[in-house]
Amino acid sequence: MSGPRDTDAALETLFHPFATGALAWPREGGALFLRARDGWPLHARPLPGLVAEQSYKPAFDALQRSGITTHGDDVEGTFPLVLVLPPRQREEARALFARALMHAGPSGVVVACMPNDEGAKTGQADLARLAGQVNVLSKSHCRVFWTGARSTDLALLEEWRVLDAPRFVAGDTLLSRPGVFAWDRVDKASALLMQHLPTDLAGEGADLGAGIGVLAMDVLARCKHVQAIDLYEAEGRALALARQNLTGRANVGFHWHDVTQGLSKQYDFIVMNPPFHAQSRADRPDLGRRFIEVAAQALRARGRLIMVANRHLPYEAILGERFAQVRVLADEGGFKVLEGVRA
Template identity: 55%
Template sequence: MTAAGVSAAAPDAALAALFVPFESGELSLPADGRVLFLRARAGVRLREMAQPGWLFEQGFLPFADELARNGLRVGEPAADEKFSLVLLLPPRQRDEARALFARALQHVAAGGVLLAAMPNAEGAKSGEADLAKLAGPVQHQSKHKCRVFWSTLSADTVDRAVLAEWLALDAPREIMDGYISRPGLFAWDRIDRASALLAAHLPADLRGSVADLGGGYGYLSTQVIARCPRVQAIDLYEAEARALEPARLNLTRAKREAGRELAVAVYWHDVTRGLAQRYDAIVSNPPFHQGRADLPELGRAFIVSAAEALQPDGRLLLVANRHLPYEAVLASRFHEVRTLVVQEGFKVIEAVGVRG
């Protein structure tokens, strides 16, 4: 548990597997030191391998902060920047992974290597097949219940049509009811049932300035705008950078459809580190896991940050899986806590009056 309240979970086995080809002698680090690591994760082996000049990209802010705390250079490559080696930890969601393979390939210099690692249980064989379809011949090794695979860039073997098709997979797209999302976000292709339950129980008299913590592509924020006419401003906080553009698009549409003046803003922010502003109300469907592991401490950290950011008479409305043990921390932070509804395995809770 970090000071921020988020478990900086140990990097999964894929990170360890990623460096196996260097240990076995199958690959060597480039002499020019030009290395880009996409979706990078911090870890002991990475600290041993990383060299000055390596660039690390990570869109999930807690993980990006962890890389920076390890003294690594975190940022984004220029659109036309090339590297002799591009490392990649592909995500499980296949459209997101394919888009990332295509983007990674664009940053590989001629004769350079694109190297990826995935757990066997999370689509490693499909990932390898996808890279082969895109880039041509692929080599692989297996270690730590993962598959690490790589391709050396040759203009003659890259399928340009597939490259263009897969690059487009990451573009924000309409999913349902006019909402914009993109592959790989939480509940990216649907309206999450828990969030919909909270939306249905939003008090019509919610007023003033509101924050949405962990707002994803913006569904809850849009519902606050649509259902609560006395709300004058809403700020959405989200740690995943890829969610920010869809969220802005969805909030802009919601504001237009509401036909009234209100201020909206979207922030790339780790909620567990606290908020700089005060609010009359906060809504949240807080995350409670990293990867496949339950992590109720994360939801509790959201509650603490919410309590610290609310006005003394402020209101917190949150939804959670029924089994999650949030009541004790809520009671310690608020004068009044009540469950509004329990339905389909979820509970909607209202907490009012921040304890001093």
């Protein structure tokens, strides 16, 4: 129950009203925690009936390891208390506020917390627009706010609950939704990789951190000797979209998986646009390095890694350690496309 999440200021502030006595945990009926994360506040006192929902696999796994009942997708039913850690993306956050109020029923309390520099004031105003006046406390550069006597704007609730619904983007070629990475476009890094993708990739491959399936779709369209490709993605909402974008392809596998934990299969090639953020704004080059390590371990002899990254991220050293041959396929627009070949 200890680790890096013990310094999660938003999670700690979310439970501040309960620590001060401003709010009481429900005596019955339990509570739903949307976008839940594990940390010491969930274990500092009994929280009977707590149910968590989290679509991001590393956070989901951490909650389950702590013994918390956790679901990866939409939980059903109403609860007297709904806790929320809203995302930064505003349409997704507004849809989440609407869902929280629906799960709280006519009399339940919705409690949300956001860091001040990630839209706390805006989030507070949005919840107030939906539910009426809210109560507020501040702590650790975060703001926790919760509903009081409810005066829900039902028309606005109906409008906001579908703000993050899946829709076609990028010239109606991709199904996406607010909140997933680069949701309304093909991001520049992936576009550069696709521009310089070797067309002689063959055999069995994988896309690590596959998102909504953009790279995998391009590989299958351009590399005629690819027999199969597996998509690995930690964000369940993105993977569900990838399934639809690649529907009908018998040679595609989908894995809701934390790549940093390693892979259980071997491949002839791997493509990836690895993440360099987790669930915060801070750069995490260690994630990209770990993706490279996992890719090297999962590639067969002479297997190839084709990846793209921000130019400033220092990946060449670990590529040199893990691969017999490394070369730069492209370096432009602030991004670089790199190839590594196993011995």
